[in-house]
Amino acid sequence: MASIRSTEFNSAQSLEKDAIMDNLYWIKQIISIILGCVAGGMNLTGFPIIICFGIAVSSFSLVYAWQIMKAEEIESWDLVTEAFGPSFFCFILVWTLTFTFI
Amino acid sequence: MGYDSDISLIDTLSVMAAAIFTAVLAEGLSWVLIYRTEDYKQIKKNVETLSKQLEREKEKVVTASKQKSQEKKISKTDSMLKNTSQQLNASKMKSTMIIALFMIAFMSTLSSTYHGVAVAKLPFTPISMLQNITHRNLPGDDSTDCSMIFIYLLMSFIVRNNIQKFFGFTPRTPFNMWEPPNYK
Numbered sequence: 461m462a463s464i465r466s467t468e469f470n471s472a473q474s475l476e477k478d479a480i481m482d483n484l485y486w487i488k489q490i491i492s493i494i495l496g497c498v499a500g501g502m503n504l505t506g507f508p509i510i511i512c513f514g515i516a517v518s519s520f521s522l523v524y525a526w527q528i529m530k531a532e533e534i535e536s537w538d539l540v541t542e543a544f545g546p547s548f549f550c551f552i553l554v555w556t557l558t559f560t561f562i
Numbered sequence: 563m564g565y566d567s568d569i570s571l572i573d574t575l576s577v578m579a580a581a582i583f584t585a586v587l588a589e590g591l592s593w594v595l596i597y598r599t600e601d602y603k604q605i606k607k608n609v610e611t612l613s614k615q616l617e618r619e620k621e622k623v624v625t626a627s628k629q630k631s632q633e634k635k636i637s638k639t640d641s642m643l644k645n646t647s648q649q650l651n652a653s654k655m656k657s658t659m660i661i662a663l664f665m666i667a668f669m670s671t672l673s674s675t676y677h678g679v680a681v682a683k684l685p686f687t688p689i690s691m692l693q694n695i696t697h698r699n700l701p702g703d704d705s706t707d708c709s710m711i712f713i714y715l716l717m718s719f720i721v722r723n724n725i726q727k728f729f730g731f732t733p734r735t736p737f738n739m740w741e742p743p744n745y746k
Contacts, residue, residue, distance in 0.1 A: 474614050474617070474618075478734065481734070482727075485727060489724070499685070500685065503685075504685065505685040505686060506685075506686055509685070509686070510686065533621070545719075545723070546719070546720055546723040546724065546727075549716050549719055549720055550720050552716060553713070553716040553717060553720065555685055556682050556683070556684055556685060556708065556713070557574070557682060559683060559685040560569055560574070560682045560683045560708075561569075561571055561574075
């Protein structure tokens, strides 16, 4: 009985973690678009902006999971690297386009 | 900097539209040839199950005497997960190659259309390796001029990833391209 409950609890925890990571994926995309618009709109240039983006998004991921969703069992590495590629490319694209045309 | 009058918004939007079109088409083809097959669904389910099993085993707290057997268990599950992930990739291989050939052909056609045309201005100076992509087929030495290929690749990658994520075509695994640092 205890092992069945334990399995159910683990499944529920796992589903919750998946839901948090899925939300984080989409939120990171939205943040990348916003930051790209801001960076391009303000005519910011150079690699330091990319580094600032990386720090901002990583920090947000940790705050979102640990402080807002209270999911402290999720590793920091998993949170930082979740959707890192798509969000980074999204930022670069939006930044480039707003910089070019605004 | 701002708007460079030599860069046409229509050109840029056309490249982005082409990227979205081909990405949607590629994912549609992938769904027809790969994702909807029973083989793929089964292997994907196995990958997800093994991922969760591995996570549970890593989180388990055991006594010192059971440490070694726990490590063996984790190693075995890890190995099974890697093998199953490789099976998943292998199941996609043939179809992925066909789609890749189509994408390359399309991109070559598009590239010749936009030969010598900058479609954007980069807000940073790319490293020399990246300039082979960002400054491809463009005249002059201004490395912040951006060719259509870079915009096309970015847009295509973003759209394909988001389609895959939205429809759940690819499994969530504990592996990603950045392996966490091992402090042990």
